[in-house]
Amino acid sequence: MDKTSTLILGLALIFTMWGMGLSLVMADFKRVLQKPKAIAIGLLNQLILLPLIGYGLLCLIPTSPEVAIGIMVLAACPGGPTSNLLSLLAKADTALSVTLTAITSIITIFTIPFIINFALEQFAGEGQSIQLNVIKTIGQMFLVIIVPMALGMLIKHLNSNFADKMAKPIRIISVILLALIIVGIIISKRDVILSYFVQAGVLAVLLNVSTMLVGFITARLFSLSAKQSTTISLESGIQNGTLALAIAATLLNNTDYGIAPAVYSLIMYISGGILVSLVLKKKI
Numbered sequence: 459m460d461k462t463s464t465l466i467l468g469l470a471l472i473f474t475m476w477g478m479g480l481s482l483v484m485a486d487f488k489r490v491l492q493k494p495k496a497i498a499i500g501l502l503n504q505l506i507l508l509p510l511i512g513y514g515l516l517c518l519i520p521t522s523p524e525v526a527i528g529i530m531v532l533a534a535c536p537g538g539p540t541s542n543l544l545s546l547l548a549k550a551d552t553a554l555s556v557t558l559t560a561i562t563s564i565i566t567i568f569t570i571p572f573i574i575n576f577a578l579e580q581f582a583g584e585g586q587s588i589q590l591n592v593i594k595t596i597g598q599m600f601l602v603i604i605v606p607m608a609l610g611m612l613i614k615h616l617n618s619n620f621a622d623k624m625a626k627p628i629r630i631i632s633v634i635l636l637a638l639i640i641v642g643i644i645i646s647k648r649d650v651i652l653s654y655f656v657q658a659g660v661l662a663v664l665l666n667v668s669t670m671l672v673g674f675i676t677a678r679l680f681s682l683s684a685k686q687s688t689t690i691s692l693e694s695g696i697q698n699g700t701l702a703l704a705i706a707a708t709l710l711n712n713t714d715y716g717i718a719p720a721v722y723s724l725i726m727y728i729s730g731g732i733l734v735s736l737v738l739k740k741k742i
Contacts, residue, residue, distance in 0.1 A: 464707060466642075470635035471704045472606045475563070477628035478539045479610020480621040482560055489557045496551070496677075496686045500558040503673045503694040504536035505565060509573055511672065515664055516581065521657045523581050528718030529661050530577030531702050531710075534570045535719075537562040538698035539629060540730070548734040550688040558693050563607060567599040574705065590709060598709065603701070636700050640720045643703075643713055658718040662725050670695030670729065688737050696730055699723030 490497050512533030516526050537559040545555035571592040578589060614621040673694030677687035702719035706712060 466635055467639050467700075467704050467707055468602065470632055470639060471602050471700050473628055473635065474539060474632045474698075474700050475603050476606040476610045477625060477632055478542075478559065478563070479607035479612075480614050480625050480628065481539075481542070481556065482607070482611045483614060484611075486553070486557045486560050489553060490561070493554060493557075493686075495680060496554055496682055496690070497557060497561070499677055499680050499682065500554065500673075500690045500693055501561065501565075503669070503676060503690060504558065504562050505569060507672055507676075508536055508669055508694060508697075509533045511668055512665055513580075515661055515668070519661060519664075521661060522654070524712070524714035525654060525657045525661065525718050526581035527574075527577050527710075528658065528702075528706060528715045529665065530581070531574055531705050531715055532662075532697050532699070532719045532722055533665070534573035534577075535566065535698040535701040535705070537566075537693060538696060538700070539632070540726070541692045541696035543629070544692050544696060544730045544734055545689045548688055548692070548737045549685070550692070550737065551683070551685045552689070554686055555689045555693060558689075560607075563603055567596055567603055570599065570705070571595040574710070595709060602704070632700065636703075636723065639700075639703055640723060643716055643720050646713060654714070654717045655721060658721040659725070662718060662722040666695050666722065666725055666729050670733065688733070691733065692730060695733075696726050697722060699726070 509530070512529050516529060521529075539559065542552065542555045542559055546552045571590045575589050575592070610621070613624075670691045674687050674691035677690040682690070697719075699719050699722060703716045703723075706714075706716035706719065
């Protein structure tokens, strides 16, 4: 990936996390004490079941190392502002969605390096010896995830009206930048994109649908409300594609690993929209 593409990707991630920070207040973190069961079920799905389901699918469906590692990178990056928006549209528990996204954004800066190193050991082909430096990676992710998010929260605290006005434009800019990145990957990998797209597409659909179903079912099994169950379903199946692409292109320095997250980023909007539609029509 050239310097311009890397810069756009970095800006997209920073804008995404800053935009999320603009919608956060400290009460979102304190909500852990108010809704401990719902938060625990959500974190179980996002931080444990999601990577396990991703790994299980890869064990059942052989694919290329590039797609396999891309799927695991994606599975290491749960949540994201998109799930908050979809929860709002579905009239689900938006507060729970925001809280889960905020908490996972902090926790995953520590879990992502270990999940990705595991994926590299399991799926990288012969002669591939790349491993992430855990401490360095945590530091880099802190700078591009926590710092912009904290800055957004500070602005929200100091000037709530400005933060509210900026939230929508920032979200739009983030989506546009993500779309540009996906188009750039497709163009740069046009010689192999078709074969990768088919492989990644099947796994992406299965990962997306299975995690959304598992999220909803586990929430209902633990007697959470319909709104909370919908939120956890969305949080489980809607991943932070921008972060996954950034990891593939910058930390792993291989845009081939970004093809699966790119495909998934397209699919999750469709599946998320379908779930929102079903909820609003009271089909589930």
